[in-house]
Amino acid sequence: MRARLLDATLELIIEQGWSNTSxxxxxxxxxxxxxxxxxxxxxxxxxxxxxxxxxxxxxxxHIDEQLDxxxxxxxxxxxxxxxxxxxxNDDLLTxxxxxxxxxxxxxxxxxxxxxxxxxxxxxxRNIASRSTSKTPAVVDELGATVADLxxxxxxxxxxxxxxxxxxxxxADRRRLFxxxxxxxGPSLRGFS
Amino acid sequence: MRARLLDATLELIIEQGWSNTSxxxxxxxxxxxxxxxxxxxxxxxxxxxxxxxxxxxxxxxHIDEQLDxxxxxxxxxxxxxxxxxxxxNDDLLTxxxxxxxxxxxxxxxxxxxxxxxxxxxxxxRNIASRSTSKTPAVVDELGATVADLxxxxxxxxxxxxxxxxxxxxxADRRRLFxxxxxxxGPSLRGFS
DNA sequence: ATTTACAAACAGTTTGGTCTGTATGTTAAT
DNA sequence: ATTAACATACAGACCAAACTGTTTGTAAAT
Numbered sequence: 001m002r003a004r005l006l007d008a009t010l011e012l013i014i015e016q017g018w019s020n021t022s023x024x025x026x027x028x029x030x031x032x033x034x035x036x037x038x039x040x041x042x043x044x045x046x047x048x049x050x051x052x053x054x055x056x057x058x059x060x061x062h063i064d065e066q067l068d069x070x071x072x073x074x075x076x077x078x079x080x081x082x083x084x085x086x087x088x089n090d091d092l093l094t095x096x097x098x099x100x101x102x103x104x105x106x107x108x109x110x111x112x113x114x115x116x117x118x119x120x121x122x123x124x125r126n127i128a129s130r131s132t133s134k135t136p137a138v139v140d141e142l143g144a145t146v147a148d149l150x151x152x153x154x155x156x157x158x159x160x161x162x163x164x165x166x167x168x169x170x171a172d173r174r175r176l177f178x179x180x181x182x183x184x185g186p187s188l189r190g191f192s
Numbered sequence: 193m194r195a196r197l198l199d200a201t202l203e204l205i206i207e208q209g210w211s212n213t214s215x216x217x218x219x220x221x222x223x224x225x226x227x228x229x230x231x232x233x234x235x236x237x238x239x240x241x242x243x244x245x246x247x248x249x250x251x252x253x254h255i256d257e258q259l260d261x262x263x264x265x266x267x268x269x270x271x272x273x274x275x276x277x278x279x280x281n282d283d284l285l286t287x288x289x290x291x292x293x294x295x296x297x298x299x300x301x302x303x304x305x306x307x308x309x310x311x312x313x314x315x316x317r318n319i320a321s322r323s324t325s326k327t328p329a330v331v332d333e334l335g336a337t338v339a340d341l342x343x344x345x346x347x348x349x350x351x352x353x354x355x356x357x358x359x360x361x362x363a364d365r366r367r368l369f370x371x372x373x374x375x376x377g378p379s380l381r382g383f384s
Numbered sequence: 385a386t387t388t389a390c391a392a393a394c395a396g397t398t399t400g401g402t403c404t405g406t407a408t409g410t411t412a413a414t
Numbered sequence: 415a416t417t418a419a420c421a422t423a424c425a426g427a428c429c430a431a432a433c434t435g436t437t438t439g440t441a442a443a444t
Contacts, residue, residue, distance in 0.1 A: 015297070017211075019210075019212075020297060023399085023401090024398080024399075032424090033424060033426065034426070034427095035424055035426060035427095038402085039422085039423060039424065043401080094296075100355070100357060100358050101209070101354060104209060105209035110358055114359060142374045144371050148368060152371070154351070155348050155354075156347050156348045156351055158350070158354050159346070159348055159349065159352075159354075160347050162289055162292050163292070163347060165292060165293060166296065166302055167309075176347075179344070180344055193390085214433060215433080216434090224390090225390065225392070227390055227391040227392060227439095228390050228391075230434095231389060231390065232389090232390095235434080235435075236433090
């Protein structure tokens with residue numbers, strides 16, 4: 001029942017956006033009474049936050065499985081492919097951007113988002129470290145670290161997600177992302 | 193009176209976000225009766241859209257002035273500095289991101305945003321062409337064009353804006369952006 | 385005299401949160 | 415073994431607030 005509520009919430013955030021996701025719509029879609037909802041989640045905010053947390057957790061578990069599987073061979077190519085998938089073959093980042101934008105004008109939500117965001121970014125770093133050599137220190141003469149490049153890439157993808165919300169066609173985005181990966185090539189060479 | 197409404201609208205979008213910007217609040221802040229508001233802008237959407245248009249136009253005028261002034265000396269460094277300013281020393285992009293995210297779940301708004309977005313991006317391209325040599329064709333062996341690099345940069349900045357909404361501190365963002373500029377350097381070398 | 389600019393009340397809907405009620409346990413006492 | 419006390423999970427009505435859009439009214443201007 002909790003699960004049904006969380007699922008319905010995520011669906012609605014995707015379809016109608018953060019602010020158009022009301023508790024009433026959620027209950028209707030989940031086939032749950034409003035009473036049951038308030039029992040499990042006394043406020044709207046707690047429900048939305050819980051749903052986002054749930055999604056992040058699911059994704060995290062999914063990642064862990066995938067990592068445990070491939071164990072050895074995990075190149076930088078793989079890492080970029082992974083980032084792309086997580087961004088555009090999944091609604092994770094769309095929901096996350098919705099949450100971040102909503103958090104800008106909601107102090108309570110902002111603290112939650114801040115914390116989860118840091119966790120997510122360091123998770124990315126850890127994944128990347130599996131595809132690089134042991135010490136992810138300075139990479140090139142510019143003073144860039146692998147962490148920096150990952151952070152830039154994440155920002156880029158977020159910007160692309162915002163764009164994708166309006167311009168559905170994505171062939172060009174794909175090309176641009178590969179271009180970016182190639183631009184990073186020189187800085188990352190010697191690592192993979 | 194129209195102007196007062198538009199100003200109040202933009203202020204509220206900044207402070208409280210797109211969806212929390214109601215016509216009532218706008219009227220209250222602008223010191224305008226609700227009757228006057230409905231006279232000039234019959235629907236909420238028309239008012240919000242008009243305010244965004246107004247902001248884009250103001251910015252455009254501002255750009256034109258600045259360009260007419262500097263006329264000759266306008267390097268790529270200048271261009272990146274300009275982009276940074278337009279992004280973080282101005283609320284333009286914050287509002288624009290709010291609009292884009294809202295447009296994802298509002299078909300009517302989406303068409304407006306799409307059009308304005310294309311105009312804005314080509315405007316950026318034109319500005320950049322003032323700092324590059326005449327033919328902005330393929331730049332390097334990767335097949336990147338100047339337009340591609342600009343588009344990537346705009347996406348990056350959008351992602352950073354989303355981030356900035358939650359993490360106010362921006363020293364690190366500044367550093368990352370300069371790193372980005374330097375990464376693009378090799379591809380742009382020979383142009384400025 | 386007719387259009388324009390503004391004012392203000394109103395209607396209808398939607399919202400989030402509260403409140404009361406009910407059914408199903410579960411524990412503890414006798 | 416039965417009863418009393420309490421907790422949990424759900425249902426649904428209710429409410430005050432906020433919202434958008436409409437409508438009616440008024441004053442000024444051309």
